Each structure stands twice: as C-alpha cells, then as structure tokens.
Amino acid sequence: MQVLVLGAGVVGVTCAWFLRAAGHQVTVIERQSGAARETSFANGGQISVSHAEPWANPGAPRKVLGWLGREDAPLLFRPRASLQQWTWGLAFLRQCWPAPTARNTCRLVALALHSRGVLKQLRAQIGLDYEHVERGILHFYTDHADLELAQKSAALMRSLGCERYSISTQEAIAVEPALESWRDRIVGADYCAEDESGDAHQYTVQLAERCTAAGVRFEFDTVVERMLVDNGRCIGVQVAASNASQSLTASSMVKTDAVVACLGVQSPHLLAPLGIRLQIAPAKGYSATFDIVDTARAPTVSLTDDEHKIVFSRFGGRLRVAGTVEIGGRGLELNTARCESLTRRAQQLFPGSCDFSEPRYWAGLRPLTPSNVPYVGASRVAGLYLNTGHGTLGWTMAAGNGQLIADLVSGRPTELALPAVVA
Ligand SMILES: Cc1cc2nc3c(=O)[nH]c(=O)nc-3n(C[C@H](O)[C@H](O)[C@H](O)COP(=O)(O)OP(=O)(O)OC[C@H]3O[C@@H](n4cnc5c(N)ncnc54)[C@H](O)[C@@H]3O)c2cc1C
Numbered sequence: 001m002q003v004l005v006l007g008a009g010v011v012g013v014t015c016a017w018f019l020r021a022a023g024h025q026v027t028v029i030e031r032q033s034g035a036a037r038e039t040s041f042a043n044g045g046q047i048s049v050s051h052a053e054p055w056a057n058p059g060a061p062r063k064v065l066g067w068l069g070r071e072d073a074p075l076l077f078r079p080r081a082s083l084q085q086w087t088w089g090l091a092f093l094r095q096c097w098p099a100p101t102a103r104n105t106c107r108l109v110a111l112a113l114h115s116r117g118v119l120k121q122l123r124a125q126i127g128l129d130y131e132h133v134e135r136g137i138l139h140f141y142t143d144h145a146d147l148e149l150a151q152k153s154a155a156l157m158r159s160l161g162c163e164r165y166s167i168s169t170q171e172a173i174a175v176e177p178a179l180e181s182w183r184d185r186i187v188g189a190d191y192c193a194e195d196e197s198g199d200a201h202q203y204t205v206q207l208a209e210r211c212t213a214a215g216v217r218f219e220f221d222t223v224v225e226r227m228l229v230d231n232g233r234c235i236g237v238q239v240a241a242s243n244a245s246q247s248l249t250a251s252s253m254v255k256t257d258a259v260v261a262c263l264g265v266q267s268p269h270l271l272a273p274l275g276i277r278l279q280i281a282p283a284k285g286y287s288a289t290f291d292i293v294d295t296a297r298a299p300t301v302s303l304t305d306d307e308h309k310i311v312f313s314r315f316g317g318r319l320r321v322a323g324t325v326e327i328g329g330r331g332l333e334l335n336t337a338r339c340e341s342l343t344r345r346a347q348q349l350f351p352g353s354c355d356f357s358e359p360r361y362w363a364g365l366r367p368l369t370p371s372n373v374p375y376v377g378a379s380r381v382a383g384l385y386l387n388t389g390h391g392t393l394g395w396t397m398a399a400g401n402g403q404l405i406a407d408l409v410s411g412r413p414t415e416l417a418l419p420a421v422v423a
Contacts, residue, residue: 001257010040010204012262014398018406027217036204042287042362044322045313050164050192052112054104054372056095071337074309078328088281091370104371109160115400131315132198139304140189147188164192178299197302197313200395234384260385264367267388282365287322288342290354297353377422
C-alpha cells in the first residue's frame with residue numbers, strides 16, 4: 001500500500017518507520033527543511049510513563065486559578081477573545097472530574113507503558129544512539145502536602161502497571177548525588193527506574209536517516225495545503241513547495257492509498273474542512289540548554305522538580321531544563337520571565353555545574369487535548385488515520401503509537417485496543 005505520512009516530527013517519523021517495516025511504500029511530507037524542527041526540537045527529553053497523569057485532574061482548576069496572571073506560573077492560561085480557546089477551556093474543565101480523570105489516566109498509562117517497551121525494542125533492534133540515559137526518572141518534592149498527594153498517585157500508577165515508588169530524601173540523594181546541596185529542602189521523592197530520557201531531536205533525525213536507507217521518501221520544504229477527498233475517502237493531499245523564505249510555489253496533487261496525519265498543533269486547521277473537529281490547543285513550553293562544565297555537579301538521572309513543574313535531562317555534555325505550560329496564542333516568541341526562571345532554578349539546584357551565562361532558550365507548542373489523551377486511530381473519513389494531539393507526552397508515546405497505527409493501516413490486530421473511530 002502507498003501511505004503518506006504528514007509531518008516529520010518525532011510522531012510522524014516514528015510512524016513512518018513502523019509503516020515501512022510493515023512493508024508499505026511510505027512518503028513523508030514536511031514543510032520544514034528537516035525532521036524535528038518544530039515541537040520535537042528541544043523538549044524535556046523524558047520518556048515518562050510515571051508522569052502519564054493528565055493535566056486535567058480534580059486539583060487543576062484551583063491551581064490554574066491561583067496561577068492566573070503570574071508570568072512565571074507553571075500553567076498559565078492567558079484568556080483571549082477566541083471561541084476556540086474557551087471551548088477548549090470548558091472541555092478541559094469537564095475532564096477534571098474524578099471519573100474522566102481516572103479513565104484518562106488508565107488510557108495514558110497504557111499507551112505510555114506500551115510505547116516505552118516498543119522504544120526499548122526498537123533501540124535494541126536498530127541501535128539508535130541519541131544520548132539516552134536508562135537510569136529512571138526521579139521526581140522530588142519540597143512541600144509535604146504535594147508529597148502526600150504524590151504518594152497516592154504513585155500507588156495508582158503501580159496499580160496500572162507502572163513501577164513508581166515513593167522514596168525518602170536520603171534514598172533520592174543516593175539515586176542522584178548532584179541533589180546533595182538540597183538535602184534540607186527536599187521532603188521526599190518518587191522514582192521510576194524503568195523510565196528513561198534522551199534527546200528527541202537526535203533520535204528523530206537519526207531515525208529519519210534510517211527510514212531513508214530503508215526506502216522511505218521524505219519531501220521536505222513541502223507544505224500540505226489541503227486534504228483531497230473523493231466519495232468519502234481520503235485519496236491524498238494538495239501540496240506546494242516552499243523555498244527558504246517559506247513562500248509557496250505552484251500547487252500539485254499527491255495521490256495515495258492511505259494518509260496518516262501527524263501534524264502536531266496544525267492538525268485541527270487542516271482537518272476541519274473534512275468535518276473532523278480536533279480539540280487541540282497549542283500549549284507553549286520553554287526549554288533552556290546549557291553546556292556542562294563540572295560533570296560531578298550536574299545530574300545524570302532525569303529529574304522532575306515538583307515545586308517548579310520543570311524537568312532536567314542530561315544529554316552527554318549538555319543539561320536541558322524544560323517545562324511550563326502557557327495556553328493562549330500560537331506565537332513562539334521567548335518570554336524573558338519564563339526563560340530566566342528556568343536558568344535561575346537550574347543554577348539554584350546545581351550551582352557551578354554548567355555555563356549558565358550562555359543558555360540556549362527555545363519555545364515549542366505542545367499539541368494538547370483537554371484530556372491529554374491523543375487522537376490515535378482511524379478517522380471518520382476512510383483512508384485517513386490520526387496520530388496527533390500528544391501534548392506533554394509526544395516523545396514518550398511516539399514509538400508505541402507509531403506501531404499501533406502501522407498495525408491498523410496494515411489490517412493487523414493492534415496490541416492495545418483502539419476506538420473504531422477517534423474523531
Ligand atoms: C517545553 C516542552 C517540553 C516537553 N517535554 C517532553 C518530555 O519530556 N517528554 C515527552 O514525552 N514530551 C515532551 N514534550 C512534548 C513533545 O515534545 C511533543 O508532544 C511532541 O514533540 C509532538 O510531536 P509531533 O510530531 O506530534 O509534533 P511536531 O514535532 O510539531 O511535528 C509536526 C510536524 O508537522 C509539520 N507540519 C505542520 N503543518 C504542516 C503542513 N501544513 N505541511 C507540512 N508539514 C506540516 C511541522 O513542521 C512539524 O514538523 C515537551 C514539549 C515541550 C514544548
């Protein structure tokens with residue numbers, strides 16, 4: 001079968017790999033001039049089954065209200081006169097009730113657990129090396145009430161098959177000695193030894209090279225303008241080449257047997273004309289990357305700092321700190337307050353570890369659904385499949401979701417049950 005994959009982020013490239021492995025003729029269409037140049041460029045690097053809980057949960061509304069208007073808030077809702085934004089916001093609130101939260105948590109953990117296993121297999125099979133670290137994820141707390149809630153979450157995670165354990169401050173420092181200077185402030189932690197971390201950009205670029213070697217075609221600098229539908233079936237896309245200044249040249253049609261949309265935050269816009277209304281909001285996040293100057297003072301284990309809701313991942317000689325969510329707007333401009341708070345916190349926790357004078361700041365738009373659960377499966381339009389809306393967990397879920405879509409497109413049974421139609 002001929003299959004078009006739209007988008008060469010971590011989700012699209014991984015999906016292309018599994019489709020090719022299943023024997024299909026695969027072409028990937030991407031508007032940038034290379035893979036992983038948008039949201040998959042500089043994320044937090046965590047493969048975090050242990051944090052596959054949705055942002056929408058019973059405690060979220062109170063927290064979000066409390067953070068309103070605070071420029072450095074971990075989750076900042078910037079109210080705008082946008083119907084789309086308010087519809088998304090109301091849907092988010094509906095997902096905060098206990099029953100949807102429980103349902104979403106089960107689904108997310110299942111997808112993430114499956115995906116982490118598939119990633120490990122893929123790495124063993126084709127030997128990818130993207131500065132990954134298999135030393136787990138350590139989540140540390142500085143507030144007793146938050147720690148107590150986390151202990152409940154850890155128990156829930158274990159009941160769903162994720163080995164996340166609550167540990168003492170002393171045990172946490174034994175796992176990551178670079179936290180020693182914070183011994184008096186940390187009140188406890190939880191640890192999931194099976195989780196891992198790695199540079200999603202390096203992974204995606206390397207996997208794209210392997211895809212090319214295996215016969216996948218990449219059409220870079222090519223913009224998908226619209227989907228082509230005939231008799232209720234998706235038969236391809238209309239594309240236009242873009243030059244370096246992104247101005248479009250004449251359009252052409254690309255026909256195919258099946259299309260997989262992996263377009264991140266752009267997915268709703270391209271699929272709306274087909275009657276497919278995806279609830280995906282751009283949830284802006286930031287990262288800062290530093291060169292390490294004293295390896296002993298820099299963490300190796302991937303960390304989550306609960307107080308600031310940010311993560312740390314070590315990529316060889318670099319330390320990445322990432323996080324914060326900002327809903328409202330699609331701009332990628334760097335907000336100084338949010339950027340500087342990342343550097344300040346990294347410096348506080350790991351003084352002397354990095355050259356903090358030259359941070360490399362970056363912002364990306366997570367494709368976030370109100371429930372955090374991505375759209376993975378067949379759409380209501382025959383021949384069109386969705387693999388998008390992965391929000392805070394796109395790197396964590398890319399491998400497993402790519403494999404699920406490849407099985408679905410090939411008419412094979414999928415390892416996890418997928419809904420008959422996802423949107
Ligand atoms: C600060 C931050 C930290 C994060 N940390 C983590 C983490 O630790 N762990 C984790 O699992 N996830 C993390 N994430 C989330 C993760 O990065 C995303 O979920 C993931 O990158 C989404 O991948 P994607 O392939 O769906 O989207 P993208 O990477 O954005 O790919 C979509 C592609 O589609 C292309 N495209 C769009 N429109 C068109 C068009 N019309 N024509 C052609 N091409 C088009 C784009 O150019 C893009 O390359 C983080 C995100 C951020 C912002």
